[in-house]
Amino acid sequence: MRILHLDNNHPLLKNQLAQAGYKNEEDYTSTKEEVEQKIMNYDGIVIRSRFNIDKTFLDAATNLKFIARVGAGLESINLDIAAQKQISLFSAPEGNRNAVAEHTLGMILSLFNKLNTSDKQVKNGQWLREANRGVELDGLTVGIIGYGNMGKAFAKKLRGFNVEVLCYDIKEDVEDSNAEQVELQEFFEKTDVLSLHTPWTPLTNKIINTEFINKFKKPFWLFNTARGKSVVTKDLVAALKTGKIKGAGLDVLEYEKLSFENLFLEGQMPEEFEELLTFNNVLLSPHIAGWTIESKERLAQTIVDKIIQKFGKH
Numbered sequence: 001m002r003i004l005h006l007d008n009n010h011p012l013l014k015n016q017l018a019q020a021g022y023k024n025e026e027d028y029t030s031t032k033e034e035v036e037q038k039i040m041n042y043d044g045i046v047i048r049s050r051f052n053i054d055k056t057f058l059d060a061a062t063n064l065k066f067i068a069r070v071g072a073g074l075e076s077i078n079l080d081i082a083a084q085k086q087i088s089l090f091s092a093p094e095g096n097r098n099a100v101a102e103h104t105l106g107m108i109l110s111l112f113n114k115l116n117t118s119d120k121q122v123k124n125g126q127w128l129r130e131a132n133r134g135v136e137l138d139g140l141t142v143g144i145i146g147y148g149n150m151g152k153a154f155a156k157k158l159r160g161f162n163v164e165v166l167c168y169d170i171k172e173d174v175e176d177s178n179a180e181q182v183e184l185q186e187f188f189e190k191t192d193v194l195s196l197h198t199p200w201t202p203l204t205n206k207i208i209n210t211e212f213i214n215k216f217k218k219p220f221w222l223f224n225t226a227r228g229k230s231v232v233t234k235d236l237v238a239a240l241k242t243g244k245i246k247g248a249g250l251d252v253l254e255y256e257k258l259s260f261e262n263l264f265l266e267g268q269m270p271e272e273f274e275e276l277l278t279f280n281n282v283l284l285s286p287h288i289a290g291w292t293i294e295s296k297e298r299l300a301q302t303i304v305d306k307i308i309q310k311f312g313k314h
Helices: 011-019 032-036 055-060 079-084 093-112 115-123 149-157 184-190 233-242 271-276 293-311
Strands: 002-005 023-026 044-047 066-069 088-090 141-145 164-168 193-196 220-224 245-250 282-284
Touching: 002 011, 011 023, 011 293, 032 055, 055 079, 066 293, 088 293, 093 115, 093 149, 093 220, 093 245, 093 282, 093 293, 141 149, 141 184, 149 164, 164 184, 233 245, 233 271
Parallel strands: 002 023, 002 044, 044 066, 066 088, 141 164, 141 193, 193 220, 220 245, 245 282
Antiparallel strands: none
């Protein structure tokens, strides 16, 4: 089987596939249109988020048997067309769930203890102890929206913090010993810390907006290490101003391009984002929650294992 690698990944991915008898070829620079001209020659592709795998691409891929995305989600692929063409789809949420969980917890502890602001102050010669008095996670209720691989991994990290953990998911019976699954009404009443762990879908698009925010009984902290388009930045800024949202940790932003490699679609900074940058109780990172040295290897290994499990060795 011939596999076209469209993004650079951990070398074990190509090495182990080659050892299993697959033929690897690379193309990290051609445009989507250029790849479409030759994609009929390949049985499989391995991609991260370089471009959208749409109907046009899939119609050109007449011999394609699988698409492997070295990442957690499949939102960049037209799933309906792929299913019609009986193309197997592989993703690897198991590969970076631990990294995402640790990053989320790190953001919470950093914001609660004002580590991001106090670090800058001390480096600038300021020694402001009272201004940097923190708050504790102990005794709070953490609400997780999306209780799949990422949500479960995060809940597991919360063991030992003496917190109540609630989860909400569109699927039934996803709870485990680390979180209690509840209806939205109870979720809104109890949550002190909200953490998003959902894929991008039409249901999760812009889910965190003013209407949704105002349903929470108490002011709360917001953390998003999932997908940027789930949070309406303008509404987040408004809630930060009123204190309805006490602080936010965002690893993903509404303005990211599909590839996740660049921030702004047009290269122009939106006004609400400029305003977001002025808040000391907002912590930002560049879509790196699942981007550890260890997860890079785990993601690749997960994809290799799934390909060989499905198609065997050659």
